[in-house]
Amino acid sequence: MELFAVPDLPEIRAGHDLAALIRDAVDLREDDVVCVASTVVSKAEGRSADLDDFPAGPRAREIAARLADHTGEEKDPRFAQAVLEESVEVLMEAPFLLTETRFGHVGVNAGIDRSNTAGGDLLLLPKRPSESAARIRSGLSADRVVVTDTCGRPFRHGQRGVAIGWAGLAPGRDWRGERDRDGRELDVTVENVADELAAAANLVAGEGDGGTPVVVVRDFEWGDHGESDAHFREVETDFVRQAIREWSYE
Incomplete structure (x- = not known):
């Protein structure tokens, strides 16, 4: 798998056609994954x-x-x-x-x-990042688009890339029903591929004034695995969120 930043994109302004700018800057393949920073999606959509x-x-x-x-x-x-x-x-x-x-x-x-x-x-x-991803995808020859952001995590220092919207791929790769190296059946493993691609793209994109907002992931293969549409955890199964609701800062 290879990742590279899309070069020479202009400063994005409200009304810019992101797909056209990306299309003019790089030759894409059908199976590429195009990771686009939410910052430029928001700018193009006038979210300043x-x-x-x-x-x-x-x-x-x-x-x-x-x-x-x-x-x-x-x-x-x-x-x-x-x-x-x-x-x-x-x-x-x-x-x-x-x-x-x-x-x-x-x-x-x-x-x-x-x-x-x-x-x-x-x-x-962006108001609806997956819809934003779908609009960008419709103007590209690549089949898969991920809108990324950076945020922190509980229990760890530092920021990392995450997916907040996607089109053309499921966010999760479902390993349930497959077997591990010892032959035991996997019953809970769903890999959040969208977040992993976003994090990998963030390494290439960089931060600050030297950052590049669009990264292409090339030769990523899904493999013979199931798909999962789960990404944001439902409140009913989010026990951390339930605990936070009962907690107050003193």
Whole structure:
């Protein structure tokens, strides 16, 4: 398997046709996987915003004040309002905001970015990243597209790439029913291929002002395995989320 960044893409602005820009910059094969950073998807879709677009309500002001008390740093209640409006559930209000986005991703601050914001104060995640992936895919010769983001994980330091949208492939490779090297049947193993591809792409894409937003994964083979559509865990089986709901930061 080979990964390489797509070179010479311009600074992405609202209204840009990402598929056309990618198509003009690289010769794709049908079985390539094209990993596209959510940052440029959001920019193309006009998801840049100003803090003044989010006048703070009472809950946002309360959250900002509480965060300021805990961190010793002033927090803008308009930012808290933006997070609330981009979320369907707030799992933690302190010492940071952990929320579920409207498309099911759980992350800090609803994934709202305050760097590389295309001229605004904020860059929001795409509204429906899998639909974004499908639109990009429709303009490419490659059959598979993954929209990526970076976020942290419980129990570990650092950021890593994750998939927040996909088209042309299932997010999970299902090993259940197959056998291990000792002949034992696997009964729980579902490999999150979408996240693994996103993490691999993030290694190539880089971070900061030297980052490249589109990475091609070439010669990735799914193999003779089943598929799983599961990606974001359902609340009923997400015991960590259930525990967080009962927890408060002191």
